[in-house]
Amino acid sequence: MIPFLSLKDINQSRSTEIMHAIEKVVASGWYLQGEYTKQFEENYSNYIGVDHTIGVANGLDALRLILRAYLEMGFMDEGDEIIVPANTYIASVLAITENRLIPVFVEPDPATFQIDASKIDQVISAKTKAIMIVHLYGRCAYNEQIGDLIKKYNLKLIEDNAQAHGCYYKNQRTGSIGDAAGHSFYPGKNLGALGDAGAVTTNDPKLAKLISTIANYGSSVKYVCDYKGLNSRLDEIQAAILDVKLKYLDVEIAARKVVAKRYMSEIKNYKIFIPELTEWNSHVFHLFPVLVENRDELQQYMTANDIQTLIHYPIPPHKQKCYVEYGNYTFPITERIHAQELSIPMSPILKEDEISKIIEVLNKW
Secondary structure (H helix, E strand, O other): OEOOOOHHHHHHOOHHHHHHHHHHHHHHOOOEOOHHHHHHHHHHHHHHOOOEEEEEOOHHHHHHHHHHHHHHHOOOOOOOEEEEEOOOOHHHHHHHHHOOOEEEEEOEOOOOOOEOHHHOHHHOOOOEEEEEEEOHHHEOOOOHHHHHHHHHHOOEEEEEOOOOOOOEEOOEEOOOOOOEEEEEOOOOOOOOOOOOOEEEEEOOHHHHHHHHHHHEOOEEEOOEEOOOOOEOOOEHHHHHHHHHHHOOHHHHHHHHHHHHHHHHHHOOOOOOEOOOOOOHHHEOOOOEEEEOOOHHHHHHHHHHOOEOOEOOOOOOHHHOHHHHHHOOOOOHHHHHHHHHEEEEOOOOOOOHHHHHHHHHHHHHO
8 A cells, every 4th residue: 555644654764863852852851941942943943034933732722822912912802803715724713713713714716725815805804803824735825915915904914834834935935924824743744743743933022922921821930920821832852853854854845846746747637636836836745635526436446556545624614513603604616625635645755656656546547
């Protein structure tokens, strides 16, 4: 079976350095908010191109904390609206609703699966305070039209960069474009920890300080709590592991692009839709999604041919049981994507013969 993504094999290639990093943390006797977290935060800031990185427990917390901080700063009030793509992983929406803010969904561009900037202006109201763009599947969602709307309406731009570490918009990394960005280092991500981990990046020192405080029980001085905070901290072992893997991120992205270029040039089955791409720096191929009308049939066929595939994601947020209040909303482009999307294997360690087999099987279907 060709695996969708073999984390064991990916991490095995860095195992000596990873184990050495873990041993150093264990020997230090300091496991939270220590030197290894500070080192990773500094290195990740330099990599992304921002002034501040705050390590947190996971990607959802990163987004939650950004919005919570803006509420505490008075830029937002409960009941304000945050524009968000309709086709996203549910974490983007959970971060909004958990802060008692209102998600306003916008359909994607069917050619790219990213938020359709031409439709955003139609839903901006007096209560709109931010646009949350999601660099879904590892592809940059930002464009100049979104930047113009941010300036025109004095909105915050929040990036959900959970799937796009290392991606570019022109000469700027995603995660450094907006006012703040949330990052996930879930093990399956391009930059993955060996457990849950996340971060916030920003150039705003006040926002960075506030997020760091709220994430530490609302305390900047031990046992003195100025906010009703959270416990959301990046631990030293995960920070040390991430610092090792960060050094190889661009090399692994380049390897993913080799796979993607073969897929895009050699998959010739007219029943399979592949999103358009002209700017290769704008995609880091966390996933390689295709659309097919008989998605389940294709997935079964791939399994029968010893190729593992996954679905990202079978149910859009507005159709989830937990969001029954949005159940009557209709977003046909989003719903078609979620009904037809299939992710084929994408990994920096896929072998040439494995890539060839995947392409051959897809073309025969």
